[in-house]
Amino acid sequence: MPQATALYTAKTKRCEARKKKRRMTEPTQTESPDTTPLILDVDGTLLRTDMLYESLWAAAGRNIAATLKTCVTQWRAPNLLKHALCEIAAPNVALLPLRPAVLDLADAARQAGRAVHLASGSDQALVEAVAQRLDLPGPHFGSDATRNLTEQSKAQMLVERFGEGGFDYVGNSNADLPVWSKARRIIAVSPGGTLRHRLEAMGKPLEVVEDRSDPFALLREMRPHQWIKNLLLFLPLLVAHEFGLSVFLAALMAAAAFSIGASAIYILNDLLDLESDRLHPEKRNRPIASGALQIRNAMIASAGLVVLALTSAWLVGPPVAALTLLYMLTSLTYSFWLKKRRWIDLASLAFMFLLRVLTGAVAAQIAVPGVVMAFVFVVFFTLACVKRMTALARDVDHGKLPGRGYGADDFRALKVLAAAGIVLSAAAFLLYAFSGHSGGLYGSQMIFAATVLPLTLWLFRVVRLSELGREDYDPIQFVTHDRIGLMIMVIGVALVILSL
Numbered sequence: 001m002p003q004a005t006a007l008y009t010a011k012t013k014r015c016e017a018r019k020k021k022r023r024m025t026e027p028t029q030t031e032s033p034d035t036t037p038l039i040l041d042v043d044g045t046l047l048r049t050d051m052l053y054e055s056l057w058a059a060a061g062r063n064i065a066a067t068l069k070t071c072v073t074q075w076r077a078p079n080l081l082k083h084a085l086c087e088i089a090a091p092n093v094a095l096l097p098l099r100p101a102v103l104d105l106a107d108a109a110r111q112a113g114r115a116v117h118l119a120s121g122s123d124q125a126l127v128e129a130v131a132q133r134l135d136l137p138g139p140h141f142g143s144d145a146t147r148n149l150t151e152q153s154k155a156q157m158l159v160e161r162f163g164e165g166g167f168d169y170v171g172n173s174n175a176d177l178p179v180w181s182k183a184r185r186i187i188a189v190s191p192g193g194t195l196r197h198r199l200e201a202m203g204k205p206l207e208v209v210e211d212r213s214d215p216f217a218l219l220r221e222m223r224p225h226q227w228i229k230n231l232l233l234f235l236p237l238l239v240a241h242e243f244g245l246s247v248f249l250a251a252l253m254a255a256a257a258f259s260i261g262a263s264a265i266y267i268l269n270d271l272l273d274l275e276s277d278r279l280h281p282e283k284r285n286r287p288i289a290s291g292a293l294q295i296r297n298a299m300i301a302s303a304g305l306v307v308l309a310l311t312s313a314w315l316v317g318p319p320v321a322a323l324t325l326l327y328m329l330t331s332l333t334y335s336f337w338l339k340k341r342r343w344i345d346l347a348s349l350a351f352m353f354l355l356r357v358l359t360g361a362v363a364a365q366i367a368v369p370g371v372v373m374a375f376v377f378v379v380f381f382t383l384a385c386v387k388r389m390t391a392l393a394r395d396v397d398h399g400k401l402p403g404r405g406y407g408a409d410d411f412r413a414l415k416v417l418a419a420a421g422i423v424l425s426a427a428a429f430l431l432y433a434f435s436g437h438s439g440g441l442y443g444s445q446m447i448f449a450a451t452v453l454p455l456t457l458w459l460f461r462v463v464r465l466s467e468l469g470r471e472d473y474d475p476i477q478f479v480t481h482d483r484i485g486l487m488i489m490v491i492g493v494a495l496v497i498l499s500l
Contacts, residue, residue: 048291
């Protein structure tokens with residue numbers, strides 16, 4: 001028996017050796033490579049933004065009147081509207097935020113020898129610019145004078161070009177359903193639950209690319225840390241030493257309305273500043289500029305906040321609502337025009353801070369001395385100079401500030417204005433400290449007047465640090481995190497308390 005087993009084992013090994021030899025000598029059969037083209041939607045898929053809305057705000061920033069006229073006359077023909085907006089001002093495609101996960105898909109397809117094409121409802125010229133940025137040979141497809149390349153129109157064009165089932169398609173929304181129905185393979189970017197069920201029901205190979213947006217993007221865009229500026233609405237209460245509950249609640253409600261209205265304008269300002277923000281080392285990370293918050297959603301949020309702000313202000317009183325509206329209109333004018341005008345922008349910023357004090361006075365029904373209003377204006381005019389000085393000092397190119405009217409040659413003039421602002425702020429404070437109004441409120445006018453020393457020191461420190469480029473681009477961030485500056489403020493508050 002052992003001999004038979006050995007003979008069987010030897011025979012088996014000889015057979016396996018012959019099979020192995022045949023496999024080595026026979027030609028191998030290889031699978032043919034997959035050459036199915038990959039089609040990428042652009043808006044919201046390859047890009048974390050929509051080029052129609054990018055074009056709208058680029059055009060609005062260039063010429064608001066022409067933009068409004070174009071929207072009114074061309075809204076029935078989206079393809080013509082897109083082209084007309086680009087004629088006014090096209091967005092800077094090189095700065096538009098990309099979606100890395102989709103870019104990886106495109107790179108993998110190209111490395112595998114597959115063609116990659118862009119197909120978008122955006123204007124053909126913008127689609128070609130995106131393709132050129134990514135070095136994609138093409139051809140690529142966008143809207144033109146004869147067609148708006150979306151939904152059924154896009155699906156029909158791709159079928160005519162590649163045949164039904166002759167392409168894989170990457171999209172992100174319900175508008176892509178007609179195209180997915182004609183594709184061989186479905187690739188969906190962060191589909192919601194309902195869209196995902198509809199895609200699964202098609203019975204085609206489905207790949208989901210998860211790239212969720214920041215759930216707190218809108219809150220960050222509203223910049224709640226900036227609401228601290230609206231503490232100025234309580235200044236009239238402090239000046240008059242009025243601390244009754246009804247007065248406090250009126251000022252609090254007005255401050256809430258101002259904060260909401262300010263957030264609405266922050267959003268609008270960022271929509272107009274998309275290109276300059278993307279060129280900025282810190283502002284490029286803002287939610288809209290980075291693509292974390294979609295432009296359409298930002299527009300809806302801004303409109304809703306305007307309504308909420310005016311409604312809240314009206315509950316305090318019609319005059320408060322009127323001042324809140326004036327503030328928002330001034331901010332709007334600043335965003336569209338004033339911020340691009342040298343020197344005028346500084347006065348505009350100071351005026352908007354003055355409006356906060358005036359609104360608090362009206363809400364609380366308190367009269368504020370004119371010298372106090374002058375003091376507020378001069379202090380914030382100085383801080384506006386500081387803001388521009390910081391931007392110039394930290395500008396590595398030493399050229400024109402993007403979206404602003406200032407260049408390196410204006411730095412010295414800004415320093416002179418800031419120095420004058422420090423002197424005038426101190427003079428205005430001393431005039432009030434020794435006035436009859438303060439005499440009836442403070443036990444020691446001399447101690448109260450001494451508060452001018454920490455005030456002047458703090459302003460000098462802020463101006464000097466901005467001159468050296470050591471201040472934050474955001475003054476609020478700097479003020480709230482500067483320990484030495486906060487200590488100086490504490491000394492000032494202590495002197496005020498001692499003077500009572």
